[in-house]
Amino acid sequence: MNFDDTPEEAAFRAEARAWIDANAPKHLHPILSGSGFGTSAEAGEIDMLAEAKKWQKAKRDAGWACLHWPKEYGGRGASPMERVIWNQEEGVYAQLSFTFIIGQGMCGPTVMAWGSEEDKQRLLPPLAAGEDIWCQMFSEPAAGSDLAGLRTRAVQDGDEWVVNGSKIWTSGAHISQYGILLTRTDPTVAKHKGLTMFWVDMRSPGIEVRPILQAHGQSGFNEVFFTDLRIPDSQRLGAVGNGWNVSLTTLMNERLSIGSGMSTGFEPLLDYATRAPGPSGGRLVDDPSIRSKLADWATKASGLKYTSMRALTALSKGEQPGPENSIGKLVAGSTMQDIAMFALDQQGEMGVLTDPELAAHAARFQQTLMRSPATRIEGGTDEILRNIIAERVLGLPGDVRVDKDVPFEKIPTRA
Amino acid sequence: MQFDFNEQQNEFRQEARRFLAAECSTERVRKALEGGGFDRQLWQGVAEMGFLGIAIPEEHGGLGLGYLELCAVAEEFGRALAPLPIVSSIYLAAEAIKSFGTPEQQAAWLPRIAAGAAIGCLASVEGERLTEKSTRATFANGTLNGAKLPVLDGDIADVAIVLAKEGDSLSLVLVDLAQDGIARRTLDTLDPTRGQAELTFTNAAAERLGDRGEGWAMLQTLLDRAAVLVAFEQIGGADRALEMGRDYALERMAFGRQIGSFQAIKHMLADMYVSATLARSNAYYGAWALSTGAAELPRAAATARVSATNAFRHCAKNNVQVHGGMGFTWQMDCHLFYRRSNQLALALGSQPDWEEKLVTRLAAANEPLAA
Numbered sequence A: 001m002n003f004d005d006t007p008e009e010a011a012f013r014a015e016a017r018a019w020i021d022a023n024a025p026k027h028l029h030p031i032l033s034g035s036g037f038g039t040s041a042e043a044g045e046i047d048m049l050a051e052a053k054k055w056q057k058a059k060r061d062a063g064w065a066c067l068h069w070p071k072e073y074g075g076r077g078a079s080p081m082e083r084v085i086w087n088q089e090e091g092v093y094a095q096l097s098f099t100f101i102i103g104q105g106m107c108g109p110t111v112m113a114w115g116s117e118e119d120k121q122r123l124l125p126p127l128a129a130g131e132d133i134w135c136q137m138f139s140e141p142a143a144g145s146d147l148a149g150l151r152t153r154a155v156q157d158g159d160e161w162v163v164n165g166s167k168i169w170t171s172g173a174h175i176s177q178y179g180i181l182l183t184r185t186d187p188t189v190a191k192h193k194g195l196t197m198f199w200v201d202m203r204s205p206g207i208e209v210r211p212i213l214q215a216h217g218q219s220g221f222n223e224v225f226f227t228d229l230r231i232p233d234s235q236r237l238g239a240v241g242n243g244w245n246v247s248l249t250t251l252m253n254e255r256l257s258i259g260s261g262m263s264t265g266f267e268p269l270l271d272y273a274t275r276a277p278g279p280s281g282g283r284l285v286d287d288p289s290i291r292s293k294l295a296d297w298a299t300k301a302s303g304l305k306y307t308s309m310r311a312l313t314a315l316s317k318g319e320q321p322g323p324e325n326s327i328g329k330l331v332a333g334s335t336m337q338d339i340a341m342f343a344l345d346q347q348g349e350m351g352v353l354t355d356p357e358l359a360a361h362a363a364r365f366q367q368t369l370m371r372s373p374a375t376r377i378e379g380g381t382d383e384i385l386r387n388i389i390a391e392r393v394l395g396l397p398g399d400v401r402v403d404k405d406v407p408f409e410k411i412p413t414r415a
Numbered sequence B: 001m002q003f004d005f006n007e008q009q010n011e012f013r014q015e016a017r018r019f020l021a022a023e024c025s026t027e028r029v030r031k032a033l034e035g036g037g038f039d040r041q042l043w044q045g046v047a048e049m050g051f052l053g054i055a056i057p058e059e060h061g062g063l064g065l066g067y068l069e070l071c072a073v074a075e076e077f078g079r080a081l082a083p084l085p086i087v088s089s090i091y092l093a094a095e096a097i098k099s100f101g102t103p104e105q106q107a108a109w110l111p112r113i114a115a116g117a118a119i120g121c122l123a124s125v126e127g128e129r130l131t132e133k134s135t136r137a138t139f140a141n142g143t144l145n146g147a148k149l150p151v152l153d154g155d156i157a158d159v160a161i162v163l164a165k166e167g168d169s170l171s172l173v174l175v176d177l178a179q180d181g182i183a184r185r186t187l188d189t190l191d192p193t194r195g196q197a198e199l200t201f202t203n204a205a206a207e208r209l210g211d212r213g214e215g216w217a218m219l220q221t222l223l224d225r226a227a228v229l230v231a232f233e234q235i236g237g238a239d240r241a242l243e244m245g246r247d248y249a250l251e252r253m254a255f256g257r258q259i260g261s262f263q264a265i266k267h268m269l270a271d272m273y274v275s276a277t278l279a280r281s282n283a284y285y286g287a288w289a290l291s292t293g294a295a296e297l298p299r300a301a302a303t304a305r306v307s308a309t310n311a312f313r314h315c316a317k318n319n320v321q322v323h324g325g326m327g328f329t330w331q332m333d334c335h336l337f338y339r340r341s342n343q344l345a346l347a348l349g350s351q352p353d354w355e356e357k358l359v360t361r362l363a364a365a366n367e368p369l370a371a
């Protein structure tokens, strides 16, 4: 049992480290390492976007972008383990790439698996280079967890499809050049069977993007409306009616991004608790009434860290990551939320302030408090993740589904 | 990165699992629970398989393998709820003698312990929560006086490692229990498959183990190492309790459905899986630190311990819940896991003690935990 690199991995790590050391935008380090943990998805703010693009371009030019992609599409053809090593070495600078994560981590692989060779040649290299941003248009007002209940309609018209409907919570749509779009092409068959996937140019006529003001006051996701949007049939990904399977490629790729390790916030909390004063003098960490909680969170943080080490070990042996990786976000989401609330409590009435000049730890806990509810919802809610573990890992029966074999148009929509 | 057991270690584990499946069914565990006393035949069988001497050097009759093999087998002892004095004799007493004993002490005891012919125990607690100041037993001029309670497996042990005051400080002493100056009283306990006793020493002949005045520090080292091994017993028990609950959820029908199709039950089992998984990963971290002698062993051991105690208790109590009324019958095995999860949670010091150690050690290092 060891954490050692093989000689090849060590050489790769040294090369990556040297390149990062020579090329990373070091002036951004304080900003990147000072943002609230778990708040990284919001790093694509306007002033950072140019920096993000610059870093991505530099990486692509030196062969460090989309490591696991084939070289011909702008990647490096690296092994899964090399990709993980790169992530570890990139450290805080990886936050700069969050703008591209949906594109490079989910949309790109979907195009790679289902797109035509011409599309791949054309779309993937600029995505790897950070020239294009992509979004994922799956969820709709009536179809989040129950994604297959979506209603955006695509109707064939010769060589084209005409799309009407709307999407919601689409992250980054307001800054995206492209997106993948899941539509209903046949409402007369069961819900999972009548779906079809496309890629679209977000600048096409018939698309309107309206940013949504989020609960924490920022705008990261959007509503997207389609009014007689025309998509050439050549932009279809996979067969007509096979959209559900295509979407599984997208969602499965989310799971492949293991190893980057989700933060639970325990590390900043421990740091805070060893610096902040406790209620009866001394350090906060010495307060006996909080130590049981600290211990519990410590085991969660460490448990996730070493669970990902075990997953990496399996990956390095060529095993595919499975549904058991759902535990990362499930544990990290609620732990970071609990930790944030706890840290605020320790600050007494000052805990309510959000000014980084006044609030302890530059208001990182306040930022996390406000962002963490989203972590427990996006990309599969806590409850859906528990269902996945129960059904796919433990082998328990699926939920009773009253709508499963009913033609989509016959499914009741009101209680 | 090879953060897992290797093939050979896994084979060892499989061998232990096969042996225990055949020889240590829950019916056999129940015998000890229902007053059948210590299962010496099973103990001999385990000794013959070599499992007791895994980490004991070959020159002393052991297999001379590493701690990883012992961790792998400990997990199986935990799964099987083995009603055996492994924690006392192997994880504690043998480790104490191996680490701190003189060559004579090692030669006198390790071969017998490895062969199952002698059973060791650790006697540190004196009727209240153990602290550095709670010890009253005294050791002077080769004699020991005082009383220890509870002593895990003290009812059947042949040799005890005892924490005692020597002058103003604490030492560890080694006592052969086959002598006149010893009185034993068996105590009623939550989990009679692992007995508890009071040991009273009246001018008992004893010899020091390790350096004078180093008793407390040596005890902490022993507890840290044992905590990793016990964590493996705990994750073995947690996994089996989870499997039991899962199997019952698939089999039991209510309202015309399998109860495992109700989300309340599914989510309960999913949460059990989560805590068992986190505990397993933390136990591996402990195993890594133990087997490599890493400087962070104290932190890793406390992490493994706190996590495994939570997970086994969580899985054992919810396994009863999934079983409903059946779960509260003597006939179902649920209470065996419930008992053992609490017995192990209280051996080596209880959860608040370990939480305290963990936070103290983390704060001292204040080193980043999460990647």
Ligand SMILES: Cc1cc2nc3c(=O)[nH]c(=O)nc-3n(C[C@H](O)[C@H](O)[C@H](O)COP(=O)(O)OP(=O)(O)OC[C@H]3O[C@@H](n4cnc5c(N)ncnc54)[C@H](O)[C@@H]3O)c2cc1C
Residues within 6 Å of the ligand: A102, A135, A136, A137, A138, A139, A140, A141, A142, A143, A144, A145, A146, A168, A169, A170, A171, A172, A221, A374, A377, A378, A379, A380, A381, A382, A383, A384, A387, A399, B263
């Ligand atoms: C920050 C953020 C970014 C997002 N980005 C994107 C994006 O880029 N693209 C995109 O397509 N979508 C995106 N989403 C949408 C996200 O995928 C959905 O919000 C999520 O899947 C939940 O769906 P919903 O909002 O419809 O909630 P619902 O499905 O209505 O859930 C409401 C509640 O019911 C529970 N529930 C639902 N079904 C079940 C069930 N079967 N069993 C038990 N409980 C259940 C849920 O757990 C939840 O608590 C984003 C969401 C957020 C918060």
